[in-house]
Amino acid sequence: MTSEPSRPASVRDAATGGIPAALADLGALVRIPSVAFPGFDRAEVQRSAEAVKALAEGTGLFESVQIRDAAIPGTEERGMPAVLATRAARNGRPTILLYAHHDVQPVGDETLWDSPPFEPTVRDGRLYGRGAADDKAGVMVHIGALRALREALGDDLDLGVALFIEGEEEAGSRSFASFLADNADALRADVIVVADSGNWDAVTPALTVSLRGNARFTMTVCTLEHASHSGMFGGAVPDAMMATVRLLSTLWDEDGAVAVEGLTVRDAATPTTYTEQTLRDEAGLPEGVQPVGRDSILSRIWNKPSITVTGIDAPSVRNASNTLSPEISVVISARVAPGQAAGDAYQAIAAHLRAHAPFGAQLEFGDVDLGDGFLVDTSGWAVADARDSFRDGYGVEPVDLGVGGSIPFIADLVRTFPEAQILVTGVEDPHARAHSPNESLHLDTFRHALLAEALLLERLDARTL
Incomplete structure (x- = not known):
C-alpha cells in the first residue's frame, strides 16, 4: 500500500513539472518590446499586459483579473497598463501580494548585443533577451508558482492572493502611488513579495534586507x-x-569617496567573502583601474552613499568649435544610504553644489526624482518562512544581502500597507546584466526560484492567522 505524497512534495512535483511551460511562456513575453519610456510604442506595453492577463487567467486561481491604469499625479496623463488579479482568503488563511513588472529597459546600442534583444536565445545555460531577467522572469516565477499550487492543492487552496504586475517600473513608476490608492482594498495583504531583486550568486538565494534610496536631478551651470x-x-x-x-x-x-556633508552612512556588518576580484568580475572592472572609496567593498555599495554623473548636455566632439560654452547641464544620480530620507540627501547635495560653485557660476536645479531606501524587519514569521523555502528550493543555505540599487516604490508600499511583511526576492544573479546589452537569466536560478516560491505559497496556505 502506497501513501499519498505530502502537500510540499506534491507542490514540488507540480513546480518542477511546470518549469518547461514557464520558460516557454517567458520566451513569449521577452518577444514583446514593452518599453514604457516616452517615445516608445505604448501599444507594445498594452500587448504585454494582455499577455500577462491571459497567463493569470490561465492559472484558474483568481476570482478577478483586470488590466488597470492610474493617473500620474500633477499631469493629465494616465500611467501604463498593469495587471491586477485577486482571490479572497478562506478559513483564516493569510493573503499574499505578488509583485513584478512587465515593462523593460530600452535596448540601447543594438550592435552591442550578441543576439537580437527581443529574440530569446539560450547560450551556455542562460536565456538572453531584454527583460529575460528584469523582470519578466519575476512575472513567470509568480505564474509558475501559482500554477503549481493550484495543480497540487486544487480546491483545498485557501490562501488569499493578489497579483500585481506593474507596467512602468523601469520608467519611474510615476502612477504607482495613485494605483495603490485606487486599489488599496484589492492589494491589501499580510505578506508582500517583490520579485525584482537578485541573489548572492547563481546558486545561492538571497533575501534583500536593505536597499539604498535615490536622488536624481538635473543641474544647469551658467x-x-x-x-x-x-x-x-x-x-x-x-x-x-x-x-x-x-x-x-x-x-x-581623493579616494573617490563621496565628500558631501549631510549624507549619512548606515552602520552595518557585511560579509567578508566579497573580494576585489569578485567586484572586477561582476562589474567589468579591468585590471589597472582601481576601485574607489574606503572600507569593505560591500559597505561601499550597500550602506554608503554614492554620486554618479549619468548624463551631460554639452557640445559633442564632432561639433566642437573654439567657443566658450555659456551653459552646461548634467544629470546627477545619487544613491542614498538606507535609513536616510532621499529628500534630505538631495538638499545636502544641492547645498554643497551651491556652496562650491566656482567663479560665481549660476546654478539651476530641476527634474528632481526622489525615492527612499528600505530596511526589512527580519523578525517576522514571513521572513522565517521565506528562508525555509529558499533552503528547500535551492538546496543551499540562503543569505541576507543589501542592494546598492533602488526600488523606490517599496517606500510607497510601506506607507500604504504599514502592517504588511515585505519580502524582496528575485531571480537575477551578478552576471544578469540587467539594463545592459546582453541581459540574461541563469536558467537554473529560475528553476530554483520558481520552486522556492511555490513552497513558500504552500507554507502560507498551511498557516492560520
Missing part, C-alpha cells in the same frame, strides 16, 4: 550670457564647462 570666442576671451572668462568640471570634482575626495 557663466555667460552667450557663447564667445575662446581665442579672444579664453583665460579671462570662465566658460561653463570649466566651472562644471571644477564643481563636479568637489563631490568626491
